Amino acid sequence: MAGDLLLRVAGLRAGYAGPVAGPLDFELRRGEIVGLAGPNGAGKSTLLKALWGGVRVFGGEVHKAPGLQISHQAQGFDDLRGVPLSGHDLLGLTGADPAGLPPWLAGRLGERLDRLSGGQLQFLRLWACLAAPADLVLLDEPTNNLDRAGVAHLADWLGRAHGGQGIVLVSHDHAFIDQVCTRVVEVGA
Template identity: 45%
Template sequence: MQSGELLELDKVVAGYTRPVVGPVTFSIMPGEVLGIGGANGSGKSTILRSITGMSRVFSGRINRTEGLTMSHQWQRPELPPELALLGGELYALLGADRDNPPGLVRPIMNKPLYRLSGGQFQLIQTLACLCSPARLVLMDEPTNNLDGRALDALSEILHGIDQSRAVIMVSHEISFLEKHCTRVVEVGV
């Protein structure tokens, strides 16, 4: 692993009971927004899960800088049917500053989760990760369910991200990746 890198995947083959994706090789430096593109079922989410430890690495190595902190926004988060947790409480769960949230989520900070729409829930989960102090943010299909205003807000935060941090973003929307990422890696090709 080169000096300054936050994370390096070296010929990683990952999956669950059997390999799903790989070998994949990439590294990420602070300040970068790395996109991972590919068709449905190509194993994009499995790569993110191999980084957090939720999926199995069959071969290759994942190297991470000492003390690296991460947050991981999951694809298709399940909206709890009846949970009185407020949007603001979820937003602050990973350490984001609850008193200073992005403007778009302010109206839903005091709204219980079960009264949020799928898009609002997706947005608050995504921003909880992006606005947390984690140095590496993993985002899995963050544009799902988001309307134009929410996409604009997400774009603004991605462009203003602190240079000491980095983002790995999985999406099947190549145009979104090309617009916001410093590099794009294709898997399953």
């Protein structure tokens, strides 16, 4: 694969017991943010999972740059009640640097994850992926549970700080996609 090309997807069809999404074609280079857009049920999240091996590939190809490191943020939360992990612990597990976290979250890193609000936990999970030492970041509905301040901070960071990574994201928030993505690929259109 050429120098800064991280990912080449050609004719990707993916699913579970059978194919439910695709075909999908695109290339991703360092510094690009590709948004997967389309109607509910078009298979955007399924195709995103296929990029890291989370679902079965039924056709097409996914070519990854040699040694590609992937960070993936999935929708939903695991039940963390009773799990004694702090924000510092989560960032440490992914190797994410806390520098750049918004002040409303940076001051709460010592707290247990099960004491954070849904929006705080969502932003921390995003940060654990975005600030990890990864070449490719996959984000599935990153604005879920975020308030306006969280969405604004995320959009600002994506707009200026991700230069060495390639990012693929799925979102129903069309304004967010238009604001942060360098390119949009329609799925199921």
